[in-house]
Every structure is written in structure tokens, then in C-alpha cells.
Amino acid sequence: MSAPRALITGASGQLGSDLQEVLGQRGWQLDALTHADLDVTDDRAVAEAFEASQPEVVFNCAAFHNVEVCEAEEDTAAAVNFRAVKRLAQHAQEAKATLVHLSTNYVFDGRRADGGYAESDLPAPRSVYAVSKLAGEHAAVAYCERALVVRAAGLYGLHGSGSKGGNFVTRVLARARQQGELRMVADQRLNPTFTADLAVGLVAALEAELFGLVHLTSSGACSWHEFTESILELAGVEVPVEAVATTIPPGGAERPLNGVLVSEAAPAAGLEALRPWREGLADYMGRAGLTHAGS
Numbered sequence: 573m574s575a576p577r578a579l580i581t582g583a584s585g586q587l588g589s590d591l592q593e594v595l596g597q598r599g600w601q602l603d604a605l606t607h608a609d610l611d612v613t614d615d616r617a618v619a620e621a622f623e624a625s626q627p628e629v630v631f632n633c634a635a636f637h638n639v640e641v642c643e644a645e646e647d648t649a650a651a652v653n654f655r656a657v658k659r660l661a662q663h664a665q666e667a668k669a670t671l672v673h674l675s676t677n678y679v680f681d682g683r684r685a686d687g688g689y690a691e692s693d694l695p696a697p698r699s700v701y702a703v704s705k706l707a708g709e710h711a712a713v714a715y716c717e718r719a720l721v722v723r724a725a726g727l728y729g730l731h732g733s734g735s736k737g738g739n740f741v742t743r744v745l746a747r748a749r750q751q752g753e754l755r756m757v758a759d760q761r762l763n764p765t766f767t768a769d770l771a772v773g774l775v776a777a778l779e780a781e782l783f784g785l786v787h788l789t790s791s792g793a794c795s796w797h798e799f800t801e802s803i804l805e806l807a808g809v810e811v812p813v814e815a816v817a818t819t820i821p822p823g824g825a826e827r828p829l830n831g832v833l834v835s836e837a838a839p840a841a842g843l844e845a846l847r848p849w850r851e852g853l854a855d856y857m858g859r860a861g862l863t864h865a866g867s
């Protein structure tokens with residue numbers, strides 16, 4: 573694939589930022605538009621962005637994904653995570669461009685006791701966020717022939733998520749230092765994934781001409797409790813972490829207990845698995861200056 577012209581939405585988010593770096597290193601021509609540059613729910617602005625950019629590939633990294641806020645703000649969740657995706661897909665189709673759209677492990681209810689969820693498993697979303705993301709997945713493939721829908725999980729990146737105030741790693745370290753002890757759920761499992769690794773995986777999927785639905789996460793899985801312990805160990809922060817069970821406060825959103833993704837589509841397309849989550853975490857923490865040696 574020669575270096576194409578790409579449009580990135582939500583470009584200052586965790587994945588958007590790392591994608592810029594990964595694509596930039598490969599010589600892609602980028603129009604990286606932040607939320608301030610382009611609100612994906614503004615139909616006219618989206619049409620103008622396509623006109624100005626003439627992209628061959630669109631990476632939709634924009635999302636409204638604070639799970640609790642989505643419960644309270646259904647209209648915005650639907651507007652960003654579903655309706656805007658439909659518009660992007662329609663414009664991509666018209667321009668004969670590829671749409672890479674990001675989705676989530678939360679489309680599954682996570683009630684399966686063991687193993688992970690593959691692309692062939694039936695989604696069962698349990699929150700406004702998850703329902704809106706599943707609708708976005710359908711919109712992407714319904715309106716664009718060259719759509720690649722990528723479900724990811726547990727993302728953290730060097731640039732932090734604006735809507736969540738940093739990322740899980742930095743929040744855990746800050747709380748550990750402030751409180752001297754932590755409590756963390758041990759019954760929710762996931763594949764924590766460094767957005768720089770995911771960005772490399774997205775490029776590989778495009779190079780393999782993979783379309784449709786694919787799960788892309790770091791290899792392996794752990795509980796939030798294990799993830800927390802690994803973060804503290806790499807940072808050289810010694811505080812006790814009590815393992816607790818998930819409780820959902822009244823009116824709170826349900827999260828999948830088993831949020832682990834596995835992939836059938838990626839290996840079938842010849843894609844190399846992303847590296848194990850612990851390696852990605854160590855690399856991220858080193859680059860962010862958060863490890864014992866770097867701090």
C-alpha cells in the first residue's frame with residue numbers, strides 16, 4: 573500500500589494521537605482533526621472536511637465514551653457514537669474511501685464464565701454507551717463497503733483521555749500515592765491495550781485489506797486488580813491493593829465482567845498478534861516516565 577491520504581477525527585485523543593505518530597512515521601499525508609477542529613455531529617462541517625481533505629482512509633477516533641455520562645446523556649451518545657458514524661460512512665462510500673471505526677468490548681454482556689469473545693459471538697450490550705457503539709458498528713458496515721470496524725479494550729496512551737481525566741495507569745498511580753492503599757475489582761477481566769500498539773495493528777489490518785469486523789487488543793488478559801498490581805510494581809510503588817467484587821450503584825451502568833476479546837478474523841487475515849499486555853504496559857510506562865527507573 574503506498575502512503576495514502578488520511579483524515580483522523582478525534583485526533584487529540586489517546587488513539588488519535590498515537591495514530592498520528594505511527595502514520596506520520598510511515599509517510600502518510602494526514603489531516604488530523606481534533607474535536608475543536610471538527611465536531612463529527614456537525615453534518616455540514618463533516619461534509620466540508622471530506623471535501624477539503626479528499627481522504628483515501630478515514631480513522632474515526634472520535635467517541636463519547638465516559639460510560640456513566642452516556643447513561644445520563646443518551647442523545648449525545650447516540651449523536652456521536654451512532655449518527656455521526658453513519659454520516660462518516662456515507663461520505664466515505666461516496667469518496668470510495670476506507671472507514672476505520674473503533675468500537676468496544678462493552679458490546680458484550682460479559683456473563684460468559686471463561687474464555688473471551690470472538691467476532692462471531694453475538695453482542696448483548698448493557699449500557700447506553702455499549703448500545704450506541706453497537707449501533708455505530710452497524711452504521712459503519714451498512715453505509716460503507718470498505719468499512720473496518722475494530723473492537724478494542726482497556727485503552728491507555730501517552731496522551732490520556734480528556735473525557736476520563738488522564739488514563740487508568742496515571743489515575744491508579746495518583747490515587748496510590750495520595751491514599752496509600754487501593755481497592756480494585758478482581759472480577760472484571762479485560763485485555764489492557766496501549767494505543768500505540770493498537771495504532772500499529774490498525775495499519776497492519778489495512779495493509780492486509782481486512783474489512784468488516786475485527787477484534788484487536790494486546791495478547792492475554794487480566795483483571796483490573798492484576799492490572800493495578802502490575803502498574804504499581806513497574807512504578808516501584810508499594811501500597812496494598814484490596815481485591816473487591818463489582819457493585820453497581822443505583823442508576824449506574826453495567827459493565828461486562830468478562831470483557832476479554834479474542835480474535836478469529838485477525839489470524840485468519842495473517843495478522844500478527846499484538847504483543848502481550850504486560851510488555852505494552854512496561855513500554856508505555858517507560859515512555860511516559862512512570863517506571864521506577866524513570867520516576
Ligand SMILES: NC(=O)c1ccc[n+]([C@@H]2O[C@H](COP(=O)([O-])OP(=O)(O)OC[C@H]3O[C@@H](n4cnc5c(N)ncnc54)[C@H](OP(=O)(O)O)[C@@H]3O)[C@@H](O)[C@H]2O)c1
Pocket residue numbers: 581582583584585586587588606607608610611612613632633634635636637652674675676677705723724725726727728732733734735736767
Ligand atoms: N478508552 C478505552 O478504554 C476504550 C476501550 C474500548 C474501545 N474504545 C474506543 O476506542 C476509540 C478511541 O478511544 P480513546 O481512548 O482514544 O478515546 P479518547 O482519548 O477519549 O478520544 C476520543 C476523542 O473524541 C473526541 N470527541 C468527543 N466528541 C467528539 C465530537 N462530537 N466530535 C469530534 N471529536 C469528539 C474527544 O475530544 P474531547 O475530549 O475534546 O471531547 C477525544 O479527543 C473510541 O471509539 C472508544 O469508544 C476505547
